Amino acid sequence: MPSLPQRRSLRLSGYDYSCTGAYFVTLCVEKRFALLGEVVGGEMQPNDAGRMIEQAWLELPQHYPGVKVDICQIMPNHFHGIIWLEDLTGAHRGTPLRVKQSPLSLSDIIRRFKSYTTHLYIEGVSRAGWRQFSGKFWQRGYFDHVIRNEHDLEDTMTYIVNNPQKWQLNREDIAQDCNKAGRITATRADSGFTLIEMIVVIVIVGILAAMGGQFIVAPITGYVDLARRTRLVDQAEMALRRMQRDIRHALPNSIRVSNIDPNTQYLEMINTVDGGRYRRYQDPVNGGDILNFNVIDTSFNFLGLLNRAPLAGERVVVYNISSTGLTGNAYAANPDNMAVVGAGSTLIPPWINLTPGSQFANASPFQRFFIVDQPVSYACENGLLNRYDGYNIAAAIQPTPPAGIPDLVTRGISNCNFSYNPGASQRAGLVTLQISLMEQGETITLLHQIHVMNAP
Numbered sequence: 001m002p003s004l005p006q007r008r009s010l011r012l013s014g015y016d017y018s019c020t021g022a023y024f025v026t027l028c029v030e031k032r033f034a035l036l037g038e039v040v041g042g043e044m045q046p047n048d049a050g051r052m053i054e055q056a057w058l059e060l061p062q063h064y065p066g067v068k069v070d071i072c073q074i075m076p077n078h079f080h081g082i083i084w085l086e087d088l089t090g091a092h093r094g095t096p097l098r099v100k101q102s103p104l105s106l107s108d109i110i111r112r113f114k115s116y117t118t119h120l121y122i123e124g125v126s127r128a129g130w131r132q133f134s135g136k137f138w139q140r141g142y143f144d145h146v147i148r149n150e151h152d153l154e155d156t157m158t159y160i161v162n163n164p165q166k167w168q169l170n171r172e173d174i175a176q177d178c179n180k181a182g183r184i185t186a187t188r189a190d191s192g193f194t195l196i197e198m199i200v201v202i203v204i205v206g207i208l209a210a211m212g213g214q215f216i217v218a219p220i221t222g223y224v225d226l227a228r229r230t231r232l233v234d235q236a237e238m239a240l241r242r243m244q245r246d247i248r249h250a251l252p253n254s255i256r257v258s259n260i261d262p263n264t265q266y267l268e269m270i271n272t273v274d275g276g277r278y279r280r281y282q283d284p285v286n287g288g289d290i291l292n293f294n295v296i297d298t299s300f301n302f303l304g305l306l307n308r309a310p311l312a313g314e315r316v317v318v319y320n321i322s323s324t325g326l327t328g329n330a331y332a333a334n335p336d337n338m339a340v341v342g343a344g345s346t347l348i349p350p351w352i353n354l355t356p357g358s359q360f361a362n363a364s365p366f367q368r369f370f371i372v373d374q375p376v377s378y379a380c381e382n383g384l385l386n387r388y389d390g391y392n393i394a395a396a397i398q399p400t401p402p403a404g405i406p407d408l409v410t411r412g413i414s415n416c417n418f419s420y421n422p423g424a425s426q427r428a429g430l431v432t433l434q435i436s437l438m439e440q441g442e443t444i445t446l447l448h449q450i451h452v453m454n455a456p
Contacts, residue, residue, distance in 0.1 A: 018105040022147040034076035044164040050074040058303040239410040240448040277367040298357035333395035336361035380416035385409040414438040429454040
C-alpha cells in the first residue's frame with residue numbers, strides 16, 4: 001500500500017520540552033474563525049469566550065505544580081502566551097536557562113489546556129448562545145518558541161503587547177500568526193574587551209626573549225598596562241551588572257535620576273519583591289474576592305502563585321504610571337495607587353489583606369499588582385559608586401543623598417552619567433549608565449543600556 005503523507009512536526013528537533021525555562025506559545029482557532037472577540041481602535045475587546053480562555057490560562061499554576069504563566073494576549077482568532085516550567089526543588093522565574101526537568105512537558109500542559117477550554121466553550125454554546133463551530137475548536141497542534149535569554153524574553157513580551165495594534169494596522173500580516181506563530185528571533189551582539197591583546201603580547205615576548213633582554217621592557221610594560229585595563233573593565237562591568245539586577249526589579253515607572261554634576265549622580269527606584277494579577281471577575285463556579293476599585297477594599301484574591309506569602313508592612317501598588325504626577329505615583333505623599341499589606345495574607349488560598357483598606361484610583365489594563373518593600377538608590381559621589389537602601393520613600397523630591405549608611409559598590413570613579421528615557425505605551429523605557437574608572441593615569445569608560453518594562 002502507498003505510504004500516507006507525514007505531517008511536519010512543529011517542535012524543535014531534539015529539544016526536551018520538559019526542561020525548565022520560558023516558552024512562547026501560540027494557539028489558533030480552527031479555520032481562523034474570530035470566536036474570541038474583536039480589535040477596536042488598536043485594543044483587543046475580548047468577548048465572554050475570550051475572557052474564559054484568559055481566565056483558564058491564568059489559573060494553570062493552580063492545577064499544575066511547577067508551572068507559572070506570564071503575559072498573555074487574546075486575539076480574535078488566536079492566543080499568545082508565555083509559560084514557565086519550573087523545577088519544584090526551588091528554581092524560579094528570572095532566567096531562561098534550562099537545567100532541570102519539570103514534572104510535565106510543555107506538550108502535556110498545552111494538550112490539557114486545549115481540551116479543558118474546548119469543553120468550556122461547548123458549555124458556553126449550549127448555555128449562553130456562544131457562536132457555534134464545526135469539528136474542532138482549536139487547530140491541531142500549536143506553535144512554540146523556546147525563549148533563550150532575557151533579550152529574547154523582552155522582544156517576545158513586546159511582540160505580545162503590541163499584537164492588537166499590529167492587527168489594526170495590517171490585518172494581512174497579523175493573520176499569518178497562525179502560520180508562523182509570530183516567531184521572534186532575538187539576536188544579541190556581545191561586545192567587550194578580550195584576551196587577544198594579552199596573547200599577542202605573550203607571543204611577542206617569547207620571540208624577543210631569544211634576541212636579548214634589551215627587547216623585554218616594552219612588551220612587559222604592555223602586559224602590565226593590559227592587565228590594569230582588564231582589571232578596570234572587570235570592576236566596571238561588575239558594578240554595572242549589580243545596578244542592572246536592581247533596575248530589572250524596579251516598580252514600573254519608578255525610575256528617577258538626579259544629575260548634579262559629572263561627578264555626582266543619583267539614580268533611584270522602588271524595589272519589587274513579587275507581583276501577580278488580581279482577580280477582576282468572579283469565578284462562575286467558586287466566586288472569589290475581586291479587587292473592587294469603586295469602594296474601599298480590604299482584601300482580594302490573586303491569580304496564579306507568588307514566590308511567598310506577602311509580609312505585613314509591605315505595600316501593594318496598582319497601575320504606577322509616573323514618578324512625578326499627582327495620580328498613579330507611588331512617590332506621592334499620599335499615593336492613590338498604594339496600600340499596606342496586613343497580617344494574614346496567604347498563598348493558598350491566594351489571598352492578600354490590606355490594612356487599612358484602600359480604594360485604588362485606577363485599574364491596571366493587565367490586572368497587574370506589584371508588592372514593594374523599599375526604595376533603592378545608586379550614587380556616584382566623591383569618586384565612589386555607592387548603593388543606598390533601608391530608607392523611607394521620599395515624596396516629591398528625590399533625596400540626594402538618601403538617609404543611611406551606603407554600601408560600597410566600586411571605587412576609582414572619575415566620571416559617571418545616568419539617564420532615563422521613560423519610553424511610551426509602544427516601547428519599553430531605557431536606562432543608560434556610563435561610568436569611567438581611573439587607575440595610575442589610565443581611564444576606561446563603559447556604557448550599559450537596560451530596557452525597563454514600563455507597562456504598569
